[in-house]
Amino acid sequence: xxxxxxxxxxxxxxxxxxxFSFLILMxxxxxxxSYIIHKxxxxxxxxxxxxxxxxxNAKIAAITAAVMHHNNAKS
Amino acid sequence: xxxxxIKFLLLALLAFAxxxxxxxxxxxxxxxxxxxxxxxxxxxxxxIQGFAKSTGIYAILYPDPNELSSHGEQMSDFHKxxxxxxxxxxxxxxxxxxxxxxxxxxxxxxIAFGGLLANIPVANxxxxxxFLGVIYNMGLANxxxxxxxxxxxxxxxxxxxxxxxxxxxxxxxAAQFGIFGTLVGAVALSQYTNIFDFTLQQASAISIIGxxxxxxxxxxxxKLAPELLGAIAVASYSYMALVPIIQPPIMRALTxxxxxxxxxxxxxxxxxxxxxxFPIMVLSLAxxxxxxxxxxxxAFMFGNFLKESGVVERLNDTLQNSLINIVTIFLGxxxxxxxxxxxxxVVDTLAILILGxxxxxxxxxxxxxxxxxxxxxxxxxxxxxxxxxxxxxxxxAARVSNKVGIEFDRSNMLLxxxxxxxxxxxxxxxxxxxxxxxxxx
Numbered sequence: 001x002x003x004x005x006x007x008x009x010x011x012x013x014x015x016x017x018x019x020f021s022f023l024i025l026m027x028x029x030x031x032x033x034s035y036i037i038h039k040x041x042x043x044x045x046x047x048x049x050x051x052x053x054x055x056x057n058a059k060i061a062a063i064t065a066a067v068m069h070h071n072n073a074k075s
Numbered sequence: 076x077x078x079x080x081i082k083f084l085l086l087a088l089l090a091f092a093x094x095x096x097x098x099x100x101x102x103x104x105x106x107x108x109x110x111x112x113x114x115x116x117x118x119x120x121x122x123i124q125g126f127a128k129s130t131g132i133y134a135i136l137y138p139d140p141n142e143l144s145s146h147g148e149q150m151s152d153f154h155k156x157x158x159x160x161x162x163x164x165x166x167x168x169x170x171x172x173x174x175x176x177x178x179x180x181x182x183x184x185x186i187a188f189g190g191l192l193a194n195i196p197v198a199n200x201x202x203x204x205x206f207l208g209v210i211y212n213m214g215l216a217n218x219x220x221x222x223x224x225x226x227x228x229x230x231x232x233x234x235x236x237x238x239x240x241x242x243x244x245x246x247x248x249a250a251q252f253g254i255f256g257t258l259v260g261a262v263a264l265s266q267y268t269n270i271f272d273f274t275l276q277q278a279s280a281i282s283i284i285g286x287x288x289x290x291x292x293x294x295x296x297x298k299l300a301p302e303l304l305g306a307i308a309v310a311s312y313s314y315m316a317l318v319p320i321i322q323p324p325i326m327r328a329l330t331x332x333x334x335x336x337x338x339x340x341x342x343x344x345x346x347x348x349x350x351x352x353f354p355i356m357v358l359s360l361a362x363x364x365x366x367x368x369x370x371x372x373x374a375f376m377f378g379n380f381l382k383e384s385g386v387v388e389r390l391n392d393t394l395q396n397s398l399i400n401i402v403t404i405f406l407g408x409x410x411x412x413x414x415x416x417x418x419x420x421v422v423d424t425l426a427i428l429i430l431g432x433x434x435x436x437x438x439x440x441x442x443x444x445x446x447x448x449x450x451x452x453x454x455x456x457x458x459x460x461x462x463x464x465x466x467x468x469x470x471x472a473a474r475v476s477n478k479v480g481i482e483f484d485r486s487n488m489l490l491x492x493x494x495x496x497x498x499x500x501x502x503x504x505x506x507x508x509x510x511x512x513x514x515x516x
Contacts, residue, residue: 008262012255015510023248030241
């Protein structure tokens, strides 16, 4: 009968090797992905925040104009 | 018109009877010989005696020599009688652990109740035609339920902490050493002792307990060693519940006071696009390197992708709640059917419980040691306490890291840092499972 323990060690080498190479590749891919995304597709979160503020200002301006118009119309 | 209908009905009936009779005949004969015995005119005394012989008490005291196990194999008298009583008591113990101690009640309760039902004499609930047997064949024998659970787990997982600190994924890899270390232990045990005789398949199925991932353990066990499924699932879920007891002593023993107080820098913000791309990226890697792992990783990433897409809230909600709950009930009952005395009360079970504990401890230790090794390199230091979270057991293991960290420094919040290796551990054990599947084909 062949030595099963030796077989077990072979499994361990192959298994741990695969797990680590997979995860190392994954880490590399994650870093690359984060680099690409931050460079070419920056998070729109702060932009949208600014956009919202602008929107708000525009809305306030519109409302002010409407109220002014209303008041002017009344008088 | 009426006559026509009746005629037609009669014809159909006759045709059916003619059709059915040749098939039904052998059954009928077998049944009639049986009926001859029971349908003889009996005196009241005989009837009562006959009934008494069909009670559970009689079946346990005087086991039927012709009774076969749910696999159609011969069983010893012990497994038909007192073994069943013993197993029913064991399920009571599992009830106690699940309810009073809160050990993974969501799975342990269905498993234990399934075990209780599987050990009932005469009724043969775990047999091929019993409802537990039907559940088992419906989704466990073909590895369907663990995959469905994986989808739900994927929908519940947030990869943000891992994405913000990618290198912590290595900790999740190191913890898989528990799996392969135990594999060597299991084959050594069968090589050098005469009590145990595990094949390589069985040894692999046992060692996957070290992955600390319930669905993965069940997936591999049903694929490689279905005869050990009951013990493997019970060991896996019990040890996962025992993570807060098993891990802290190992973590304390392997770290110094100074290391435990290491503070990790605040994590960076992770954009939505990164989270959305991640599942596809990991799945692509799996496709290229280890397609054998894609059933698990694919299901996992499917759930996660639905969640991160943000446009299918209803499906995401179903995966996270209704689907995973329904499947958990079936999975638990199906696994419980393997707690039948003839399959659980064997010496192998003892070895599985011991090896499982060993696998868990080895995984914890190697995660911590890996963190210490990484600290030898220049760069941002890692608190070794989060290494133990590399054994999956989401989110229990990460909470344990946090708890031990707080013990030594009240202001040191490690939970989010520990979630990184924690979810990487899930991927790591799925990869390890893929390696085993690819070896045994």
